[in-house]
Amino acid sequence: MHTQNQSTVMEFILLGLSVDPFVQMLLFHIFLVVYMTTLTGNLLLILAVRTDKRLHTSMYFFLASLSFLDICYTSSIVPKMLVHFLSLKKSISFTGCAVQFFFSLFLGSTECMLLAFMAYDRYVAICIPLHYxxxxxxxxxxxxxxxxWLSGCIISSIDTYLTFRLKFCGHNIINHFICELPLLLRLSCSDISTVxxxxxxxxxIFLLMPLSLILFSYIRIITAVTTIRLGKSKAFSTCISHLVVVVIFYGSAIFMYGKPEHLVTEDTDKKVAVFYTVITPMLNPLIYSLRNNDVQKAMMRLKMKTEELRRICS
Known part of the structure; x- marks a missing residue:
């Protein structure tokens, strides 16, 4: 195959979720609401954990960390997507694509590991509470x-370096809304075996191993809970929210990254990617706050403090 210098590709064209102008405008408003909900929900959860001493435990420390991670993750993707919904030319520079690729992979990998540690935290709390x-x-x-965070940064740095050293020979159209690894590899005209x-x-490392730890933790949790008489509903309640997030996040991520190259279907993949890049960061604070009485009470106390501060200032 004839190859040109990598610099011949100065930008990539992201086709996005639709080419229909009406659908794009509709999606712009939907994703804008989703993004604002994500930012608001996660910020409120961080503030509630930070300001309420009753929530200064490992479980809520993990939860606040997940909220901060979700804000960063969705912010590395959605703002550019919103701009593209309103743009005639949906382009991203070669450098911009590399930056977006790095941060989305970095933050996504970090979330995989963090969810696994959160499952382990629930396992210790329920199965060996005296040593928690x-x-x-x-x-x-x-x-x-x-x-x-460190492991996510390392794998993302290596992946980004190797991917963007590949040669791209003039083909620069990506049928997606972000710069994803499987689709970038399809555009390359050099040897991609190492990548x-x-x-x-x-x-x-970041999908199957953490998922195995999560499954092990929940098998042990279910086994332990079924042997106790009291507190079953509370024990399941603290875990079911985490499990819902895991199913959505890992299910869609494994569908995208865990299948062979010949099974990649671009139109389907970009729709599935919406779940782990946009939907999950919005659902995390909603699921945890709706199913957790401690968080609900902390939110109410935060609201009362805010109203009191507003009265003092006025």
Whole structure:
């Protein structure tokens, strides 16, 4: 295959979710509402955890970290998507694509690890509650969150470096709303075997291994809960919300990254990608706050403090 210098591709064209102007305008308003809901819900959850001493435990420390992560994750994708809904030319520069690729992969990989550690936290709380404070102390929680961020940064840095060293020979149209690895590999005219191997390694480390830990944790939790007489509903309530997020996030991510290259279907993939890039960050604060009495009470106390502060200022 004839190859040109990589610099011949100066930008990529993102086709987005639809080419119909009416549908694009409709999607703009829908995703704008979703984005604002995501920012508002996650910020309120962070403030509630930060200001309420009753929520200064490992469980809510993880939850606040997840909310901060979701704000960063959705902000690395949705604003550019909103601009493209209103633009005639839906282009992104080569550098801009690399930056978006890095942050979306970095933050997505971090969330995979963080959800697994949150499942382990619930396992310790329910299965070995007498040792919970000793095992899940502040230092252990901080280490788990740090490992999540550091590992996500490392794999994303390697993937971004190897992917954007590939040669792209004039083909620059991506049938997606973001710069995703499987579709970028399709545009390359150089050897992608190394990147493909790293893709499978990353899928194993950041999707299959955390999912295995989550499944193990919940199998043990279900086994433990079925043996107790009291507190079953409360125990299940603290876990079911996390499990819903896991099913949506991991299910859609594995569908995108876990299947062979010949099964990649661009029109379907970009719709599935909406779930782990846009929907899950919005659902996290809604699911956790609606199913958690402690968070609901903290939200009410935060609202009362805000109203009191407003009266003082006025």
């Amino acid at each position: 404070n000793m095992i899940m102390n502040a230092m252990a929680s901080l280490w788990m969150i740090s490992i999540s 493909n191997i790293l893709k499978h390694v990353g899928t194993t």
